[in-house]
Amino acid sequence: MLKHLFSPLLVNGKRLKNRMVVPAMVMNYCNEDGTCTERFTAYHETKAKGGFGMIITEDFAVSPLGKGFKNLPGLWNDDQIPGFKAFTDRIHQHDTVIIAQIYHAGRQTSAAVIGQAPWAPSAIPCPFSPDMPHEMTLAEIQETVSNFGDCARRAKEAGFDGIEIHGGHGYLIAQFMSPYSNKRTDQYGGPLQNRIRFAQEIIRDIRRKCGEDFIVGYRISCDEFVTGGRTIEDTKAIVPYLEEAGISYINATAGVYRSFNAVIPSMFTRHAWIADLAAEVKKITTLPVLSVGRYNDPRVAEAVLASGKADMIAFGRQSLTDPYTPVKAKEGRFDDIRTCIGCHHGCVGNLMQNVPGACILNPFLGMESEITLEKTTDPKKVLVIGAGPGGLEAAIYAAKRGHDVKVFEKERWAGGAFRLAAIPPGKGEITTFTVWQLHELEKLGVQVVLETEVTPELVDSLKPDVIIAANGATPIVPKKIPGSDKAHVVTANDVLAGKVNTGSRVVVIGGGDVGAETANHLALNLRQVTLVEMLDEIATDEVIVPRWGLLEDLDQHKVRVCTGTTVQEIKDGSVVVSGKTNEEIPADTVVLAVGSRPNKELGETIKAAGYDVRVIGDAVKAPNNAWNAISEGFYTALEL
Incomplete structure (x- = not known):
């Protein structure tokens, strides 16, 4: 079934054992001086053990001024070589080709990171940076060209099989190449032959310093998806010049920081969404062409390869969620693969705060060198109340450690509030995680009993040693709003669970993530929806790119959004509001999404009876989120 994906490929004389590639992703796992750490090494080595044919490490800054983040790797001086030589030695033990991506952030950094104004071809600020960049002089351009070549030379001395020049995503080389960001009128600006000069000089300098047997990849945004930026036709005109200068493969990506949803697409983006751009480059x-963009299923990757659109497939965030994806796919164990859901919360969310990256579904990520899953010498009888993501995670790792575990869930379906989060448009893949958790528990022989509510009497009959209370939260019905007890007033949870239907005119009260997504769900189903929120913005608890996708969907589905607005009264056929919007809005159904309160009573009752109770997730604090619940479940299991 995966014959193309698991066929070997030669790239500039180096043999890749398969076509599955880890692309560069910033994780902030190195020291601030750019030197290697055990955390950085163990993180990549796990992916090598997982079977990837080629791994491209995150942005090695070619100079301290080129860093976009504080804890990036660096090869701007020879003192950094030994640590990365030890790193490549470990990766090579697993028959994996290892590539160092090298880059200069240009204007897409800030003085807060590098201590001075960023460099750029023109004095045009990055939309995400507060700083006006310094326009590079000709001498500074030549200095930077040499920095790229020296960085590549150090990568070769450190044992890397090659480097990948980051010429995409709006970083410095891309800034020179695009009329969106380059307004120079010297030999590095204006017509195409001038705008590509910087890239050509860098490639040739690398070849001169590293020789012909070294892989020199090039990452390029095939379409920048921004007004005035390069398009795929521009890219097709440029690639032959890069090939003539000496590159070994093309990494076909998209976007700049202004079009960040193209750089790191979220769950609102279709799978393999820019495979056709790779096909155009081919x-x-x-040269071999690497396709990126929302690949989280090896079978989709196989289809793209079989259709001839690309030669290699990048599994970026999928390699974060499950670094063993290649091994599992090759063995046909698709049920064992933990699938990236494109949520952005751990990876991009942390990146935006300049802290180490994580994955909400994989608590081992970034902790590979610190966490060991040891069998207990004191097995316990463990009762888990609630089959949401936190409860199931606790059950999995408690069972893996050797405890006797049983899970009870009062609802028909496992997944808790996380399953409800999968109902709105664009979020259906969330259910893949719950299915994976249930599959893991089935392999472990753990019984998950659905449609059974835990009572003190049931606890007494089971006599567990430890109880993990992951029984979630209950939506709040604000009594202070007159009319909130009327029959046509329902909660977002009941709407998403399919327990209630709505009329054609709906007012959703509460513009957080839950309210906004419920509004989107109803509008997709042709309801006339008005969303009312007290604050000036909606969905502020969502990460930037999924939030963009949600806001675009709400606009497309014609949801009326009333911010800075307070509900004064709910009447039988309307909702009275005041603030920025002062009117009586017609409503057949009113949906409440104003938060929830933890279900603490059961846990407190059982604890008072003398049981060892560990409370996690929404049962501790509401509203909580799946990341906290999963993490708490995982660490609770490790502590048993």
Whole structure:
């Protein structure tokens, strides 16, 4: 079934054992001086053990001024080489080709990171940076060209099989190449032959310093998806010049920081969404082409390869969620693969705060060198109340450690509030995680009993040693709003669970993530929806790119959004509001999404009876989120 994906490939004389590639992703796992750490090494080595044919490490800054984040790797001086030589030695033990992506952030950094104004071809600020960049002089351009070559030379001395020049995503090389960001009128600006000069000089300097047997990849945004930026036709005109200068493969990506949803697409983006751009590049080059963009299923990757659109497939965030995806896919164990859901909360969410990256579904990520899953010498009888993500995670790792575990869930379905989060448009893949958790528990022989509510009497009959209370939260019905007790007033949870239907005119009260997504769900189903929120913005608890996708969907589905607005009264056929919007809004159904309160009573009752009770997730604090619940479940299991 995966014959193309698991066929070998030669890239500039180096043999890749398969076509599955880890692309560069910033994780902030190195020291601030750019030197290697055990955390950085163990993180990548796990992916090598997982079977990836090629791993491209995150942005090695070619100079301290080129850093976009504080804890990136660096090869701007020879003192950094030994640590990365030890790193490549470990990766090579697993028959994996290892590539160092090298870059200069240009204007897409800030003085807070590098201590001075960023460099750029023109004095045009990055939309995400507060700083006006310094326009590079000709001498500074030549200095930077040499920095790229020296960085590549150090990568070769450190044992890397090659480097990948980051010429995409709006970083410095891309800034020179695009009329969106380059307004120079010297030999590095204006017409195409001038705008690509910087990239050509860098490639040639690398080849001169590293020789012909070294892989020199090039990452390029095929379409920048921004007004005035490069398009795929521009890219097709450029690639032959890069090939002539000496590159070994093309990494076909998209976007700049202004079009960040193209750089790191979220769950609102379709799978393999820019495979056709890679296919266009393949039409004008004989070099291998790497396709990126929302690949989380090896079977989709196989289809793209089989159709001839690309030669390699990048599994970026999928390699964070499950670094053993290649091994499992090759063995046909698709049920064992933990699938990335494109949520952005751990990876991009942390990146935006300049802290180490994480994955909400994989608590081992970034902790590979610190966490060991040891069998207990004191097995306990463990009762888990609630089959949401936190409860199931606790059950999995408690069972893996050797405890006797049983899970009870009062609802028909496992997943808790996380399953309800999968109902709105674009979020259906969330259910893959719950299915994976249930599959893991089935393999472990753990019984999950659905449609059974835990009572003190049931606890007494089971006599557990430890109880993990992951029984969630209950939506709040605000009594202070007159009319909130009327029959046509329902909660977002009941709407998403399919327990209630709505009329054609709906007012959703509460513009957090839950309220906004419920509004989107109803509008997709042709309801006339008005969303009312007290604050000036909605969905502020969502990460930037999924939030963009949600806001675009709400606009497309014609949801009326009333911010800075307070509900004064709910009447039989309307909702009275005041603030920025002062009117009586017609409503057949009113949906409440104003928060929830923890279900603490059961846990407190059982604890008072003398049981050892560990409370996690929404049962501790509401509203909580799936990341906290999963993490708490995981660490609770480790502590048993």
